[in-house]
Amino acid sequence: MGDVKLSKIAKEVVKIEIESLKKLHSSINKNFEKIIKTIINCKNGKIIISGVGKSGIIAKKWSATLSSTGTSSFFLDASNASHGDMGQIRSNDVVILISLSGQSDELKNIIQYTLRNRYIKLIGITSKKDSLLFKNADVKFLLPNVKEAGPGNFVPTSSTTVQIALGDAIAIACMTYKKFSKLDFKKFHPGGSLSIKLKTVEDLMLIGNKIPFINENVNMKIAIKKITNKGLGALVVKNNRNFTTGILTDGDLKRLNNMKVNFQKLKIKKTMKKNPISIDKNMLAVQALSIMNSKKITSLCVHQNNNKNKTVGFIHIHNILDANIT
Numbered sequence: 001m002g003d004v005k006l007s008k009i010a011k012e013v014v015k016i017e018i019e020s021l022k023k024l025h026s027s028i029n030k031n032f033e034k035i036i037k038t039i040i041n042c043k044n045g046k047i048i049i050s051g052v053g054k055s056g057i058i059a060k061k062w063s064a065t066l067s068s069t070g071t072s073s074f075f076l077d078a079s080n081a082s083h084g085d086m087g088q089i090r091s092n093d094v095v096i097l098i099s100l101s102g103q104s105d106e107l108k109n110i111i112q113y114t115l116r117n118r119y120i121k122l123i124g125i126t127s128k129k130d131s132l133l134f135k136n137a138d139v140k141f142l143l144p145n146v147k148e149a150g151p152g153n154f155v156p157t158s159s160t161t162v163q164i165a166l167g168d169a170i171a172i173a174c175m176t177y178k179k180f181s182k183l184d185f186k187k188f189h190p191g192g193s194l195s196i197k198l199k200t201v202e203d204l205m206l207i208g209n210k211i212p213f214i215n216e217n218v219n220m221k222i223a224i225k226k227i228t229n230k231g232l233g234a235l236v237v238k239n240n241r242n243f244t245t246g247i248l249t250d251g252d253l254k255r256l257n258n259m260k261v262n263f264q265k266l267k268i269k270k271t272m273k274k275n276p277i278s279i280d281k282n283m284l285a286v287q288a289l290s291i292m293n294s295k296k297i298t299s300l301c302v303h304q305n306n307n308k309n310k311t312v313g314f315i316h317i318h319n320i321l322d323a324n325i326t
Helices: 003-027 030-040 054-068 105-115 132-136 158-177 182-187 193-197 220-230 250-258 285-295 317-321
Strands: 047-051 073-075 094-098 121-126 139-142 213-215 234-238 244-249 278-280 299-303 313-316
Touching (some): 030 158, 047 054, 054 158, 105 121, 121 132, 213 220, 220 250, 244 250, 244 299, 278 285, 285 299, 285 317, 313 317
Parallel strands (some): 094 121
Antiparallel strands (some): 234 244
């Protein structure tokens, strides 16, 4: 089989699935909004998601995506539910069942269990309007009938793609409603490359005695010694009220030295650069790196709450690069 034919098959699969997603797009209606409101209003209970077969695998994905975006949930194995795990479902819980047919035997027991407790909300996701799931769900969403990709159109492809997309839409809608931010997302993802990208300046900056502070009234001779000892290539200059008034860098010292003037007796405030660049501690570290690169500098002062004249941290380019942020 030639490469051209294989590529043609792949493109056809993707084309069919795109058409299926278009159908899902057209199916988003007020019932979708009811799903979001039901999940958001679940204050004293749990969000439980279940399905059978491929739908079960997708239910796990729904649960993982919801949990990672600020909506706590867990997956319930439909088979185990009939052997004791049904006890995990309690009053005030929201149960989401995903089933194309809406008639899976494993789900029937869960449906009947939720019907016996009027304080449990059942959300049914199915493609069959006459199914047991659709008829008994408190909130229902009818998946569009789609054409499966491949010969015979029997392999679950487009139908599972639609289910995954719907789960993502629900998770993002809930996340947006809750104003779940990048910083919140980072808290739930402390490991991995994504967490690295979401590190803030506050995560990496130097604080307290590690900030290379120096008083503006100190002479340059002392400043030279201190900038050498600190090894950061810069000093943050402050006045007697502890307000940041400037910055002194290795580059400044080199320029003064090249002028061949006796500057060592001068006070720092006579030679420093005023109004140093300062960034908020909540800025992403990757953004701080971008500023350093564009300004051709190696360090930045850090402030909080727009109080730029009060330095609470100091970040050097090495702090960022050592965290594998590029």
